[in-house]
Amino acid sequence: MKRRISAFLTALLLALSLCVPAMAETDYGLIYDETELLYSEDLATLGEHTLPELSEELGFEMRVDVLTGNSYESINAAAEGIYERFGYGYGSKSEGATLTILMEPQDDGSYAMPERGGWCVYVSLSAERGSDQALTDALYAAAAPYMDDPSTWSGGDMDMASAALSWAVSDMAAAAADYLDDGNSGADDASWAGEPDPDEDPGMSNAYSPYVYDVAELLTLEEWQELETKAEMISLRHDCSVYAMLIDDYLDYSSGGDVYDTTTEIYHALKLGSGRSRNGIIILLSMDDRDYAMFVYGENAEYAFNKYGQEQLEDEFLGYFGNNDWYGGILHYLDACDEFLTRAEEGKPVRQNPLPIYLIVVAVSFVISLAVCLVLKWKMKTVHKKIEANEYVSAGGLHLTEQYDRYTHTTETRTKIHSDSDSGGGSSSCSGGGGSGRSGKF
Amino acid sequence: MPAQVTNYQCPGCTGPLHFVGASGKLECDYCGASYDVAEIEALYAEKEEKAVAAQQAAEEKAAKQKETSADGGDWDTSGFSDDWGEEADGMKAYICPSCGAELLCDESTAATSCPYCGNPTVVPGQFSGELRPDYIIPFRLSKEDAVKALKAHYKGKILLPGSFTKENHVQEIRGIYVPFWMFDGEAEGDAHYEATRSHSYVSGDYEITETEHYDVYRAGSVAFEMVPVDASSKMPDDHMDSIEPYDYEELNNFSTAYLPGFLADKYDVSVEESRERADARCEGTLVSALRASVTGYDTCVRLAGEANLKRGKVHYALMPVWMLNTKWQGKDFLFAMNGQTGKMVGDLPISWGKFWGMFAGIGAGLSLIGSIATTLVMLLR
Numbered sequence: 055m056k057r058r059i060s061a062f063l064t065a066l067l068l069a070l071s072l073c074v075p076a077m078a079e080t081d082y083g084l085i086y087d088e089t090e091l092l093y094s095e096d097l098a099t100l101g102e103h104t105l106p107e108l109s110e111e112l113g114f115e116m117r118v119d120v121l122t123g124n125s126y127e128s129i130n131a132a133a134e135g136i137y138e139r140f141g142y143g144y145g146s147k148s149e150g151a152t153l154t155i156l157m158e159p160q161d162d163g164s165y166a167m168p169e170r171g172g173w174c175v176y177v178s179l180s181a182e183r184g185s186d187q188a189l190t191d192a193l194y195a196a197a198a199p200y201m202d203d204p205s206t207w208s209g210g211d212m213d214m215a216s217a218a219l220s221w222a223v224s225d226m227a228a229a230a231a232d233y234l235d236d237g238n239s240g241a242d243d244a245s246w247a248g249e250p251d252p253d254e255d256p257g258m259s260n261a262y263s264p265y266v267y268d269v270a271e272l273l274t275l276e277e278w279q280e281l282e283t284k285a286e287m288i289s290l291r292h293d294c295s296v297y298a299m300l301i302d303d304y305l306d307y308s309s310g311g312d313v314y315d316t317t318t319e320i321y322h323a324l325k326l327g328s329g330r331s332r333n334g335i336i337i338l339l340s341m342d343d344r345d346y347a348m349f350v351y352g353e354n355a356e357y358a359f360n361k362y363g364q365e366q367l368e369d370e371f372l373g374y375f376g377n378n379d380w381y382g383g384i385l386h387y388l389d390a391c392d393e394f395l396t397r398a399e400e401g402k403p404v405r406q407n408p409l410p411i412y413l414i415v416v417a418v419s420f421v422i423s424l425a426v427c428l429v430l431k432w433k434m435k436t437v438h439k440k441i442e443a444n445e446y447v448s449a450g451g452l453h454l455t456e457q458y459d460r461y462t463h464t465t466e467t468r469t470k471i472h473s474d475s476d477s478g479g480g481s482s483s484c485s486g487g488g489g490s491g492r493s494g495k496f
Numbered sequence: 497m498p499a500q501v502t503n504y505q506c507p508g509c510t511g512p513l514h515f516v517g518a519s520g521k522l523e524c525d526y527c528g529a530s531y532d533v534a535e536i537e538a539l540y541a542e543k544e545e546k547a548v549a550a551q552q553a554a555e556e557k558a559a560k561q562k563e564t565s566a567d568g569g570d571w572d573t574s575g576f577s578d579d580w581g582e583e584a585d586g587m588k589a590y591i592c593p594s595c596g597a598e599l600l601c602d603e604s605t606a607a608t609s610c611p612y613c614g615n616p617t618v619v620p621g622q623f624s625g626e627l628r629p630d631y632i633i634p635f636r637l638s639k640e641d642a643v644k645a646l647k648a649h650y651k652g653k654i655l656l657p658g659s660f661t662k663e664n665h666v667q668e669i670r671g672i673y674v675p676f677w678m679f680d681g682e683a684e685g686d687a688h689y690e691a692t693r694s695h696s697y698v699s700g701d702y703e704i705t706e707t708e709h710y711d712v713y714r715a716g717s718v719a720f721e722m723v724p725v726d727a728s729s730k731m732p733d734d735h736m737d738s739i740e741p742y743d744y745e746e747l748n749n750f751s752t753a754y755l756p757g758f759l760a761d762k763y764d765v766s767v768e769e770s771r772e773r774a775d776a777r778c779e780g781t782l783v784s785a786l787r788a789s790v791t792g793y794d795t796c797v798r799l800a801g802e803a804n805l806k807r808g809k810v811h812y813a814l815m816p817v818w819m820l821n822t823k824w825q826g827k828d829f830l831f832a833m834n835g836q837t838g839k840m841v842g843d844l845p846i847s848w849g850k851f852w853g854m855f856a857g858i859g860a861g862l863s864l865i866g867s868i869a870t871t872l873v874m875l876l877r
Binding site: 362424433444445450465 | 684701702703705709711721722732738741777786844854856858859860861866
């Protein structure tokens with residue numbers, strides 16, 4: 055199973071590294087997008103695979119319509135009208151739901167949702183399967199956290215809107231499954247909610263995103279399972295995803311940047327992180343040149359892992375990777391993340407003890423002060439006995455009568471270089487990709 | 497026995513003449529006339545000879561008077577004694593040609609002024625024969641310049657007690673021609689050094705530093721011209737060293753005509769006694785010069801060496817010095833200014849309250865700034 059996951063991830067990462075915005079389509083599966091700007095891998099997967107599969111399993115069709123204009127009286131009327139006009143719905147009873155979104159073009163070429171009446175959920179459900187109003191409320195509640203965030207839908211960054219739409223559709227799918235699950239679907243809720251099912255092959259679930267990526271295949275299956283479970287538990291407990299990625303060569307996924315840049319690109323391309331702020335931390339180890347990077351994203355994550363915290367965290371695990379102990383390194387990384395996140399939740403994040411630094415600052419300040427005062431004191435004394443007579447040397451100065459420089463011998467001293475692997479370090483702070491982190495060698 | 501002195505008088509009005517550094521001439525305070533040094537020198541050459549003759553005549557006359565008094569026709573002064581004891585060895589008596597006052601001076605005094613009438617006088621016998629200096633550098637700066645320089649010397653001295661400038665008053669300002677021996681010579685010697693040159697490179701997990709060792713030898717000589725050593729025991733050596741150097745471009749042949757208006761001493765430290773200081777300074781320069789010739793090494797340690805001095809001609813010169821005495825809180829402070837270049841030296845008192853206050857202030861200020869910067873950095877991390 056692990057090998058299948060690895061193969062899938064490799065293909066996925068390669069695809070992500072090659073994908074370009076020009077691939078955007080107006081219609082991908084059950085998702086219709088008139089803006090042509092919301093395309094993402096996740097959204098395409100949802101529209102072309104997840105939602106059609108859901109339709110088949112639940113007998114209930116879910117669609118998304120993103121409109122750039124509305125000839126109807128309201129967004130609700132538009133949703134109903136389009137549903138009727140284009141024959142949406144599954145089966146003879148045309149049971150289904152649509153998430154209809156209205157986007158208005160902006161000066162910068164992006165689209166923004168109107169402040170009022172920008173989106174709605176329309177449900178068509180036969181009475182014997184339940185209440186269409188109740189299901190509407192459930193689907194609306196599932197989508198609202200993502201759809202009602204003005205900062206996401208106010209234009210400009212369409213990637214944020216795309217990500218929010220993906221999460222909204224995923225949660226609506228999960229909510230629909232919940233509601234319709236009474237005896238007829240048999241679907242596993244968790245899989246629709248994007249949460250992994252340990253018994254299911256995560257590589258085949260398009261909504262599933264693992265925490266430990268062993269593309270380089272350095273862990274045994276048992277090790278991977280243990281670490282994956284641990285990472286998942288930590289991530290869920292703290293609402294901050296903790297990732298580790300072992301790959302052969304980061305250049306395979308790079309768009310030209312260094313290992314840190316590549317890590318940030320992967321983090322964003324895979325839409326990693328928890329919640330709307332996508333809080334998370336990822337370490338990436340590239341085996342070919344033993345490059346390493348850590349990336350922290352999201353407000354809560356950066357609160358738990360500030361620059362000092364990142365240094366301290368690094369000290370906890372990098373030495374293990376230096377000794378090729380991949381399992382031990384990730385295990386200590388996860389334990390340290392757990393501790394750091396717990397302390398952050400308790401309001402006591404890992405921070406540098408300032409007292410020794412302040413003491414050093416004070417001591418250095420007073421040493422400088424003493425030096426200044428001694429110079430001033432020395433200037434008070436201008437009477438000195440002379441020990442040389444340089445002013446009275448005749449023209450020509452020193453006349454050398456004999457001189458030689460004879461080589462006698464050579465001595466050699468050897469000093470062992472404190473290598474990166476010895477110290478588990480050799481890294482430095484980085485910033486970019488909307489977060490912060492570190493990179494170096496292991 | 498009082499000695500005869502020369503009083504340089506204005507040929508026009510017989511007022512006393514003073515040498516003025518700014519103009520380089522002898523000027524009369526009364527009629528404002530000024531005269532070249534050579535002019536007055538020629539005029540007074542004859543007078544000085546007469547002064548010496550008059551001195552001898554006065555001595556003979558005094559001897560006769562003594563004999564007459566012994567006949568009993570006069571006051572009985574038999575209790576008076578010519579024996580001044582040991583003190584007389586260092587004293588000399590002069591008669592002021594202006595007011596006739598009899599003055600006692602140090603025997604090395606060569607030019608002075610009468611404390612009764614202020615008349616500047618020169619003692620010709622002090623600078624005659626073998627005692628005649630070869631050179632003199634005339635005063636270029638005046639007493640006012642010296643006072644200004646002293647005030648400038650106080651400026652910018654943060655640790656100077658506040659009351660020092662206010663309460664400190666110049667007790668005495670004296671323009672003195674200080675006798676100097678000036679030594680010509682050559683220092684020759686050699687030195688052995690152990691020098692090293694290092695370079696580093698990385699090989700595998702090691703940084704290797706290779707150090708090449710060299711046996712370095714240098715031998716050479718340095719010639720010196722007119723190394724000055726003050727020849728007056730009354731002048732502090734360190735003060736005289738500190739106001740160096742003088743500009744020898746202005747060395748003039750000696751003439752007593754430069755002396756009126758200033759004090760002057762003849763030497764009272766012999767050439768032999770002064771030579772050691774000149775030797776030590778020449779040797780110091782040779783050692784430094786030989787060391788400076790060893791270049792291109794990372795380290796250089798002197799292992800052994802020696803220096804020999806070839807002594808040359810010794811010159812005798814008078815150099816202009818302004819000596820300023822001040823008193824503050826019962827303590828004397830001595831300042832010296834080069835009368836030619838204006839270089840002022842003199843140790844100043846330190847306000848320890850200001851010292852520690854400044855130490856605490858700067859330390860606290862830097863600590864505060866450093867702490868704020870540290871806090872900001874930590875917040876940004």
